[in-house]
Structure formats: structure tokens, C-alpha cells
Amino acid sequence: MTLISFVVPAYRVQAFLSECLDSILGQPFDDVEVIGVDDHSPDGSGDILAEYAARDHRVHAVRLDDNVGLGPARNIGLDRAGGEYVWFVDGDDWLAPDCLAEVAARLRRTRPDVLLVDHVRVRWDGWATRSALADVFPTPPGEETFRLAERPEALRLLHTAWNKLVRREFLVDLGLRFEPGWYEDVAFSYPLLLAAERIGVLDRVCLNYRQRRAGAITRTRGDRHFEVFVQWHRVFRWMDGRTPPVDGLRPAVFERMIWHYLTVLGNGERIAPELRSAFFDRITADHARWLPPGGYPAPPGVEGLKHRLVAAGRWRTFSALRAANQAREVAGRQVRRGKPVARRAARLGRDAVLREYYLAELRRPLDPHLAVYAAYWFRGYACNPAAIYEAARRLAPHVRGVWIVRRDRVASLPPGVEYVVAGTREYHRVLARATWLVNNVNFPDFVRKRPGSVHVQTHHGTPVKVMGLDQQRYPVGAVGMDFAKLLRRVDRWDYSVSANSFSTQMWERAYPAAYTTLEVGYPRNDRLVTATDTEVREVRARLGLAAGDRVVLYAPTHREHLPGYRPPFDPELLRDALGPAGVLLMRSHYFADRDRRRPVPGSGAAPGPARVRDVSGHDRVEDLYLAADVLVTDYSSAMFDYAVLDRPIVVYAPDWEAYRLARGVYLDLLAEPPGAVTTSFPGLLDLFRSGAVDAEPATAARRRFRERFCALEDGHAAERVVRRVFLGEVG
Incomplete structure (x- = not known):
């Protein structure tokens, strides 16, 4: 018989469920089973449970046709459990590493009816607080078991189900079930302790109780909190009917x-x-x-x-x-x-005057036809906001779109695009008056969220590295980040655009707030889906590329923890490995704050050898994707976009272990790559010389990658955003 059955109900926990399941299944002790109950969750929780069940025989996924609530969902899981003990763990919490071996040893030595385990509360900002266990039991009971009458102070421990392992046969004989409604743990935990003959205490932190910023009932106002009275009435009625009393x-x-x-x-x-x-x-x-x-x-x-x-x-x-x-x-x-x-101190200077002007404009009505767009901290016309802007011009012509750009980027704007320069009087006016504000990063901290305005956060890539609040676990890569200010910026969002279910889960975890997720694909990738062969030829011709050239685009990511980092990379050696027809295009990350005055290779004076070109100054990265036959990258989100084209991708990760430890990653690119992968420059050269870049293993890996991350990319993502955000269409 399995020793421990975990019952894990899941409802709107897609951002945390994988971490919960991994914390159970990744323990060094594996005499467990997991009964995952999808309580008709409207997000991807059910799919996550199904994926785990498909690859791990210890996981059993149950899908409910209707939402029944946490208590009844636990009962359904209990009815399917076959373990000697049952542990009810919520889908947004997670176990402490290596705790299960100690839990199992205590269960086998003492055979309690109920084993109480310690926990910590972990807030969304990373702040952790201990439980009351050390106060309730200043001298730990050790392996002693007891009845509640002998140690009534045990009632002062938190009355939750997840800090208790219960002997299943005892629970079944007792006939105790979770009741429907909020505060369901009350009518379960107190009768459980009152009836138990053998209660044990393990003074080891075994569970991390997540204090969510949004979505938890403890942070939800409403009259359903009156249901706490009903649950306590059940406890006293149970006591009235108990024999012995x-x-x-x-x-x-x-x-x-x-x-x-x-x-x-x-x-x-x-x-x-x-x-x-x-x-x-x-x-x-x-x-x-x-x-x-x-x-x-x-x-x-x-x-x-x-x-x-x-x-x-x-x-x-x-x-x-x-x-x-x-x-x-x-x-x-x-x-x-x-x-x-x-107090309001008198301030002098141009910035103060402009800020006062902004505050005055806030008192004027919103412009019902004005939408403001920005990308990459006002670096220009690009990414998802540009694609949404173009779709809005076509589908919502009543909306006037205005871009915010830096002064040195004005010349990069396409003809006919209305703009204001960042920092000017007009800039402050449109920020104050716009009904829609669309950006792939956050607007400045001074921007107010006005009633009736709509903020759209499009993001600018599927996350490989950890983001947002998750960076608190990796302080080396988050130097100077003010997480409190970050949360205030996130609270302005009305919509968060997501390219796939994976991104949705990570964004909801990294940026907890009350926004609505639009999981529609990435608008910027529409062009990659719809581009014709003729358009590809035209793009290559503008870049000075011949029809027979084999073009490789190298696009690495930025490393916040290593300023000025350059990977071990010899462009000429790589170009030679491509063969006589090889052309290597090299593009830096935008955080390098590229000198945009440099000529675009292929438009005149190329800055390097004809077969190795720096294309960092090219404004539209989509052009480079269309022109390239192969992408070489490391941990950049470029791989998710380029995968839409279904062309070979190579992951060159020379500092993988250092990067994942310092910056943190959501995805193991060595285990789930989008194609061929190597951690050394000689290995990179060999991939091209041997033809492994195009071989079947690489193609199969790319196929799996596309199925997971590119399923929504059908060329209509921008249209879906416009119809929901600007036209109010739902469904």
C-alpha cells in the first residue's frame, strides 16, 4: 500500500500548480501518489494535472464537470485515495525540500491517527513568518503521541487541513467529510483532533503556505465571510452528538x-x-x-x-x-x-512644472478616442504594441493612436505615425488623457491609473528567465529592483497579453494582481505567420542577401548580473563552419542601447566583413527572423518567436549553470530545447559542420517545442486583442 496519498484540488492556481506538484514528486522519498482534482477551473490547471499524469504514474488527474468548491473537491480526491495516510495540499502551496523522508519515518515509527507538521507563511513579496508551533509546544513532544484532552494546547495550531496528515482508515471510520462553503477547514480540523486517539507533532517545516496577493479568500471582500458561522455551528453540533462526549x-x-x-x-x-x-x-x-x-x-x-x-x-x-x-x-x-x-513643498525647475501640468490634465475628461502606445522604454515603434496599433487602425479607425518615443528615435518611426516626444508637455498630456495605454513594459511610476482608462501590458517575450516577484529568490540578478514599486505598476494593468499557457502561468505568478489575461498568441508574431515567400525574398534583398545564402542569425540575451558580458564566440570561425554560402547576422540585446545611427547592413556601408554583419541597428527584428535560415541564441525569448517559422534553432548556452543559479530560469533549455543544443563553442561549430542542426533529433525537439509554445500563433493575435480591448467583444 502507498504510504501517502496527496489530494491536490486545483482552481485558478495555474501559476503555482507546477511548483506544488514538483515539490511533491521531486522528493527523495517516492512512496506517494497524487490525486489532482481539477475543480472545473477556468484556467489551465486541469491541463497541467493531465500533463503530469501522462508522464508520471504516481499522478492521477480528475476533471470535474462543475465547480464544487474546495471542500467537496477534497472529498472527491479522498474517495480515490489509496494511501495509508492522506495529506490535503492546496495547489498554490508547496512542500519544503527533502521533508517527506522525515515525515514518512515518523509515520512508520509512531502510526498516529493525525500527524501535525510545521509550516511557514510565505507572502507574495517573499517575506516568510513562522507558525505558532514553537509557541504552542515550547518543548517539542518528540515522538510521543497523545489525545487532545492530554494536550489541549494543540487547538491553538492553525485549523487548516494542509498541516495535518491523517490516517485514511481512521478518517473513513470517523465518517468525517469536508463541508461546502468557505472556511471548510474549521468543520474538518476540530472534530478530527477531538476524535483522534493518537496525535503526533513533527516540529519540522514541511509546507510553505503561500499568502497570495490576489485571488485568495482572505484578501477578498464580501458577505461570504459570514459562512464562517455556519462552519463553527457544525463543530458544536458535532460535539453535541459525540459519543463518548x-x-x-x-x-x-x-x-x-x-x-x-x-x-x-x-x-x-x-x-x-x-x-x-x-x-x-x-x-x-x-x-x-x-x-x-x-x-x-x-x-x-x-x-x-x-x-x-x-x-x-x-x-x-x-x-x-x-x-x-x-x-x-x-x-x-x-x-x-x-x-x-x-506636505507639498515648493519645487522649481522644468520637471516640476511638467508634473504640475500632468496633474492638471488629470482633472480633465479622458479622451474617448485616444490610445497611447510605447515599447521598450520609448525606444521606438516595435514589438506587440506596433502590431496592435496596426490592427487597431484597420479594425477600430475611430481610435487615434499616438506613440511615445525618445527624441533620438523619432527618425525611426514609419511615415504617418503620430507621436509625442518623451518628457515633453505633449507627452504628459496624452498620458493623462488617454483612454487606452498600451506598452510592452511599464509606464513610468508617476502615471496614474484613472477610472475608465484601460492599461494593456503586452510583455515582450515568453519568459525563460524568472521575472517580477520571482526575482526575489535570485537577488544577484535583481540589483536595484524595488518590488513594492513594481507591484504598484502592475496594479495599473487591466489586461496582460500572453502568447501561450506557459507564459500565462509565469506572468500570474510573477505579477500577482487583478488584471485579465488575454491568452491569444503574440501580436508581433502575426507577421511571421502571414509572410509570403515574396515578402521573404524582398526582406532578404533589402538586407543585401543573395538567394543562395545560408543565413544564420545570432541573437543572445542580456545578463543583468554580468554587465558587459560577451559569450566565448568567434564570428569568423562560426561563419567558416557554415560553408561557402554562409552569412552570419549578429544582433545585440536592446539593453545594449544600440547606436541607431549606424547604417543597416545591406543598405549601403556594411560595418563589417560582407559575410559577418552587425544588424543591431535594424529596427524590425521580424525582418531578421524572416531573412534567417537558422537562429542561434542562448536564453532569449527570440527562440519562441522564431519557432513560429518552423526553421532550425540552436541553443548555445556556454554559461548555463551559472546563469540559472544567478538569474533563475523557468524552463530547462537543455532538457526541453527548441532544437539542437550545446554548451561550448567547439560544440556549436560541430553542430553546423556535422549537419546536426537539421537532423531528425533537432527537428523532433523543435516540433515538441512548437506544440507547447506556438499553438496560438495563427496570424490573428493582434486582431483578438483589438476586438477585446478596443471594441469590447468577448468570446
Whole structure:
């Protein structure tokens, strides 16, 4: 019999589910099974479970035809579990590395009905806080097992299902099930502990409890938080009908109930102000209804005062006390931070004048026909915003599109494109008045999100390296990043454009906020899909390439942690390996802030030998993709775009191990490459000399890569964005 069955319900957790499953399946202990329950999730959670089940016999995926909620989904998983113990792990949490061997050893030595394990809370900003276990058990029980009557302090541990492993036969005999509704753990955990004959405690952190910034019920306001009362009523009704009785523990359980109610009420992100008095009245009613005959051990100090105010039904006094406490906390934080009194100091200079002008323009109505576009920190007309702009001109002609560009980039704009120069008065005006703001990076921090405005974040590549909040785990590659400011910028987004399910999962994890994901493909790749043979020939001719040339484009990524990095690479040796017809085009990353005044190779004076050319100054990278017969890259998102053309790709990763450790990656390019792969320059030369670039293994790898990442690229991605964002079409 399998020792541990993991029941993992999944609903809107696609950004975190893979990390959860990997943390279970990647443990050195593998006597486990995973029952993954897709609770009719509207995102890609069900597909992720199915993919894991297809490649790992320990995973069993269940798809539900209707959304039943967390509790019933757990019951469905429990009914399919065959392990000796069951562990209910939520799909957005993850296990600590190497914990399972110790958990399994404790289970086998002590055979508890319930094993309590330690956890940490991990916020979206990376801040971790310990649980109450060390406070509840200052002296760890070790391998001793006990009944709750012997150690009632165990009730003070968090009443969740995921910090407990339960002997399945005990659970089935008890007949305990998860109830529907919010706060379902309450009516499960307390009866479970009250009924158990053998409770064990493992004082080792085994689970990371993710505190999500968006999407969690603890950060969702609404009247569904009143369902906490229903769950606690179930606990007391269960106690009333229990044989043998558990009356001796009723005072301790009652204290936990009042503590929990006050915790929910005190969280301003759960109970809206207009509902707080009604919620308080419900607490008072339950206090009177379930108060044990002999009373209960109320806490001391301010917390005890709150309990007494609840018993007396004194909402106004309770509310005033709460407001006074909050005011003291705010004042204390201001003193600790040395925060000055907010005031508007007189400022001089051009920037101050322009900022005042921007604030004045914010008081004027939005222009219902104005859309502002930008790309790569105002470097020019490019990428997804350019493709959306062109589609909007065709499909939404009532929308006036204006581009923001740096002054030195004005000459690069196509004829007829309206623009403003970054930093000017007109720039501040359009940012304040535009109804739509479209960018592949974030707009500056001073830009306000106005009611009625629509911000579209298109991104500029499928992520290989970790991004956003995930960079907190890799500080070497995130020097100088202010994550608090990043989140404020992300909160302005209304839409996030995604090229594939993989990107969607990574963006939602890296940039947690309430935006809507448009998983439609990348607009900038429409041109690659629709380009004709004639267009390809014309592009090659403009670049000075002959019909018989074998063109290789080399496009590496930027390395934030290694300024000035240049890979071990000899262009002439690589060009020689291509054969007599070989031409090598080399393009730097845009972070090199290219000198755009250099002539474009093929347009006149090429800056290097005719068969090795620097094309960093070419404005449209799509031209280079169309012209190239092979792409050589390292960790750049260029590979995902170029794969749309279904041409050979080579991953040249000479510093793979150093890069993944310093910068962090979402994808193992050596295990899942888009074609041939090498970690050395001699290996790169050999790939071309031997023909391995075009061989069947490379072609098969590219086919798998395209199936995973390019399935949405049909030439209509920009149209789908325009119809949803500008025309309001849904479906």
C-alpha cells in the first residue's frame, strides 16, 4: 500500500500548480501518489494535472464537470485515495525540500491517527513568518503521541487541513467529510483532533503556505465571510452528538471560535465597513448560544477586553477601540520609519512644472478616442504594441493612436505615425488623457491609473528567465529592483497579453494582481505567420542577401548580473563552419542601447566583413527572423518567436549553470530545447559542420517545442486583442 496519498484540488492556481506538484514528486522519498482534482477551473490547471499524469504514474488527474468548491473537491480526491495516510495540499502551496523522508519515518515509527507538521507563511513579496508551533509546544513532544484532552494546547495550531496528515482508515471510520462553503477547514480540523486517539507533532517545516496577493479568500471582500458561522455551528453540533462526549474540551474550542470570529472581523480586507456591525452581532449571538455552562478561559489584556465587549454586544465601544488601536499602529509606523508629515513643498525647475501640468490634465475628461502606445522604454515603434496599433487602425479607425518615443528615435518611426516626444508637455498630456495605454513594459511610476482608462501590458517575450516577484529568490540578478514599486505598476494593468499557457502561468505568478489575461498568441508574431515567400525574398534583398545564402542569425540575451558580458564566440570561425554560402547576422540585446545611427547592413556601408554583419541597428527584428535560415541564441525569448517559422534553432548556452543559479530560469533549455543544443563553442561549430542542426533529433525537439509554445500563433493575435480591448467583444 502507498504510504501517502496527496489530494491536490486545483482552481485558478495555474501559476503555482507546477511548483506544488514538483515539490511533491521531486522528493527523495517516492512512496506517494497524487490525486489532482481539477475543480472545473477556468484556467489551465486541469491541463497541467493531465500533463503530469501522462508522464508520471504516481499522478492521477480528475476533471470535474462543475465547480464544487474546495471542500467537496477534497472529498472527491479522498474517495480515490489509496494511501495509508492522506495529506490535503492546496495547489498554490508547496512542500519544503527533502521533508517527506522525515515525515514518512515518523509515520512508520509512531502510526498516529493525525500527524501535525510545521509550516511557514510565505507572502507574495517573499517575506516568510513562522507558525505558532514553537509557541504552542515550547518543548517539542518528540515522538510521543497523545489525545487532545492530554494536550489541549494543540487547538491553538492553525485549523487548516494542509498541516495535518491523517490516517485514511481512521478518517473513513470517523465518517468525517469536508463541508461546502468557505472556511471548510474549521468543520474538518476540530472534530478530527477531538476524535483522534493518537496525535503526533513533527516540529519540522514541511509546507510553505503561500499568502497570495490576489485571488485568495482572505484578501477578498464580501458577505461570504459570514459562512464562517455556519462552519463553527457544525463543530458544536458535532460535539453535541459525540459519543463518548467531549464536554471537557468545549471551553477551549469555544475560545478558538471567538478568536477566529474576531480574526475575520479584524481583517479589513474581508469584511466591508458596512457589514462589520452585522458580523459583530452574529458573534455576540453565537457567544450566547454556545457559551459553556462553566465559562471558558478568555485571554488576558486587550484581547480579553474584546471578548467581554462581544459578550455584552457593545459594538460602538468595540469599533472605537479598534479605530484607536489602528491609529496607534499607524503613528508607530510613521515614527519608526521617520516618515515626515505629508506636505507639498515648493519645487522649481522644468520637471516640476511638467508634473504640475500632468496633474492638471488629470482633472480633465479622458479622451474617448485616444490610445497611447510605447515599447521598450520609448525606444521606438516595435514589438506587440506596433502590431496592435496596426490592427487597431484597420479594425477600430475611430481610435487615434499616438506613440511615445525618445527624441533620438523619432527618425525611426514609419511615415504617418503620430507621436509625442518623451518628457515633453505633449507627452504628459496624452498620458493623462488617454483612454487606452498600451506598452510592452511599464509606464513610468508617476502615471496614474484613472477610472475608465484601460492599461494593456503586452510583455515582450515568453519568459525563460524568472521575472517580477520571482526575482526575489535570485537577488544577484535583481540589483536595484524595488518590488513594492513594481507591484504598484502592475496594479495599473487591466489586461496582460500572453502568447501561450506557459507564459500565462509565469506572468500570474510573477505579477500577482487583478488584471485579465488575454491568452491569444503574440501580436508581433502575426507577421511571421502571414509572410509570403515574396515578402521573404524582398526582406532578404533589402538586407543585401543573395538567394543562395545560408543565413544564420545570432541573437543572445542580456545578463543583468554580468554587465558587459560577451559569450566565448568567434564570428569568423562560426561563419567558416557554415560553408561557402554562409552569412552570419549578429544582433545585440536592446539593453545594449544600440547606436541607431549606424547604417543597416545591406543598405549601403556594411560595418563589417560582407559575410559577418552587425544588424543591431535594424529596427524590425521580424525582418531578421524572416531573412534567417537558422537562429542561434542562448536564453532569449527570440527562440519562441522564431519557432513560429518552423526553421532550425540552436541553443548555445556556454554559461548555463551559472546563469540559472544567478538569474533563475523557468524552463530547462537543455532538457526541453527548441532544437539542437550545446554548451561550448567547439560544440556549436560541430553542430553546423556535422549537419546536426537539421537532423531528425533537432527537428523532433523543435516540433515538441512548437506544440507547447506556438499553438496560438495563427496570424490573428493582434486582431483578438483589438476586438477585446478596443471594441469590447468577448468570446
